[in-house]
Amino acid sequence: MIFKGFKLGMILQLAVGPVCLFIFKLGGNKGFIDAEFGVLGVALIDACYIFLAISGITSFIDRERVKHIFRILGAIIVAIFGLQTVLGTFGWEVLPNINLFSRTKLESSFLEGLVLTASNPLTILFWAGVFSTKIVEEKLTRKDVYLFGLGSILATVFFLTVIAAIGSVSRYFLPLEIISILNLIVGVVLIYFAFRIIIKRDK
Template structure:
């Protein structure tokens, strides 16, 4: 169980480096509305992650007994992750410091929740991760892994909100660009060496 939790923390740290729409929304909210509003937004993102994780675990357990389905998911998921990683390596970064519209903190919570829930690619992302680890972990270990991953992401988002609200004048495009490249390289490496190559070797 400890190994599963440690692995979940590592995966969570990698995922927390991604700078998609939710990251830039968190950035803008923390800059213009402060740390507390950023925490509410992060909590909404966390709730959407929990829902998608539950759906992903159910899906992976239902098809877990069929090796052929597992390999198909590895190929599709690995290719998807390579695309995502490549996108982050080469994407251009633009930081907007324009203030966000003032909302109640509960509204920021729902904004973070809906921003992730309305992105179906997040579900496929979690399915790919959970399916990979169902063969390595028991059911309690898998839940521990996914719980550690999601809680690490939440903790990281809260930390980002605090850091950005306190040191916003020091954050520039170059910093975000290197975060993107680092996360992109790690994701591509994971997809190639943990998902795609094992499937290819089984058929050589």
């Protein structure tokens, strides 16, 4: 079940999103260790969301008004990260008084990974759907479900670690100007993701 969860998790990772871009940026700007602390923050929130999905909290989150509020809040958080990245390229701070961006590098990387991943609590609904399908199709026990979830988390850690490594290596052979351009692109894409979150409608 761990391997099955890992396979699904790796497939999901191929859909590059804001978290993946953020980890790449961390690796390029701060190095591999800092990026790994960001990965740790991401994995921790993913684990919490998977646990909540298994625990059946979806009945509350699946309400239309709650989903709308979560979507708007999530979009705002992603947009803030995008603006921080874009303006940071020019040496400006979008949130100069927020401690999140002024802590020690390792602590900041962990908290940023934590907050950015937590900005999309609707992920719980996705995992609830996955687990419900697996339970019916493969007649999984509760232990199997937890092992499947563990495999999915391991896939997240593995994939993002690779992204962190690629980002950290890039800082050694790419000129500073190129790194700045990449940061600018990442920031713009994050803002685009935020826009997509806001305009997205439930089918």
